Amino acid sequence: MTEIQRYVAFSADPRGGNPAGVVLDAGGLGDAEMLAIAAEVGYSETAFVTGRPGGAYRVRYFSPVLEVPFCGHATVATAAALGPGEHLFVTNAGEVPVTVGTDGVATLTSVATSVADLAAGDLTALLAALRWGRDDLDTALPPRVAYAGAYHPILAVTSRERLAGLDYDVPALKALMTERGWTTVQLVHRAGAAEFAVRNPFPIGDVYEDPATGAAAAALGGYLRELGLVPADATLLLRQGDDLGRPSRITVRLVPGEPGVRVSGAAVPIAT
Template sequence: MTEIQRYAAFSTDPAGGNPAGVVLDASGLDDAEMLAIAAGLGYSETAFVTGRPGGDGYRVRYFSPLAEVPFCGHATVATAAALGPGEHRFETNAGTVPVVVDESGVATLTSVDPHVSDLPADDLAALLATLRWSAGDLDPALPPKVAYAGAYHPVLAVTSRRRLARLDYDVPALKALMTERGWTTVQLMFRAGPAEFDVRNPFPVGGVYEDPATGAAAAAFGGYLRALGLVEPDATVLLRQGDDLGRPSRITVRLVPGEAGVRVSGAAVAIPGQPAPGKENAAVAIPE
């Protein structure tokens, strides 16, 4: 019988963070079975260790309730915590991701090389329409872009925390736009300080309304901040996510001069009792 572990990532409280499923031995599962497990859990992602390439390496795949995704940061943190302290190497569909877990259970992943591209004007207009935002809501100091560090995420910054808190998007329209463009989540943020941001991540293509914590988007956002010179070259950035959902998450993003990847750190804690959650306890289920 397949053993499914459940962790809350980017939190020390099982009631916070982003829940993730972890299957440490998925070598006997096919794609349909992994997708069925992910859909049954209802979490935004479940990680499956499907093999051991050798040494400290693990072949890891990630499934949302609707489809496989190339990389997932919070499920990486959860899987690394389940493996325990030490150095691990994850071979993902997006590339090699090293992860270090310290004795306190904090995991630090180093992303694949990030890159940032322009968000075409037509795509920006369509994205704003689906979010029910206007161009006047955007912070001109943080221009819209598309950032990548294993998955693609448009990045939009708003001028007020209140605007960020009032997220109410057109689910079918945003899902269709994201599917067409190959975007995994949308990184929405408000700059609260020189190296502090409040962030939210709609994820309708994965079958959930919103992620309470998104490590892949955090890595991409770190690449965005570095590429645009918006923080110091050796910055440590704090991302607050999940507060608006009642699942507070804290993500640390670190830029290391001379290192192409972005480091993303956070705690992960096992969810006591390991109950089967169902949709009501998923990241945030899309309303029926």
């Protein structure tokens, strides 16, 4: 019988963070079965360990309605379920090493990041779907599309209040994201030199918003590094989930010479 574990990631309190399903014995499951389990669990993602080739863990990630190439919070949850030590995950996006400390904090290192321009037409459509105006944008953090295992457009606003008032057009944003192959949208307010408030709509996964998004956190780290907006060896704090009543804290670390981005956070089981 398949065992489904439930964890929250990026919080030491099960009332915070982002819940994730974890199935460590999914080797006998087909795609339809994994999708059905993810839909039944109902979290933004459930991670499935489908094998262990060469000692690495083959991991796949399903939202309630589709598979995604990489998911950071479900990676942190799965690593916590495996226990302290060093683990290597083989994902659809590539290899992702994860270290888990005895304190329950997991640190993943993403695949190599990349950053591309956001087309003018896409920016217009994105702003319309978000019901934002161009005057809401922080010109110090220009719009881009960043990648760290999945693609995320990044938009920064000048005020925390604008971020807190998120109320987007779900069908319009879902259609745009589906057409462009974006997994979530990383919405950002810079609260300090090394601190950011972030929110992440995820309508393509049939989820209005993620309370914590490790893949987008890694993409944001790559974006800030590529544009020279933080030091090359920066350690950043991302505050997410506060507007949803599920506070999440994500640490992003940039290491000079390392093409990926390190993303850290606590994970704890959810009592059932």
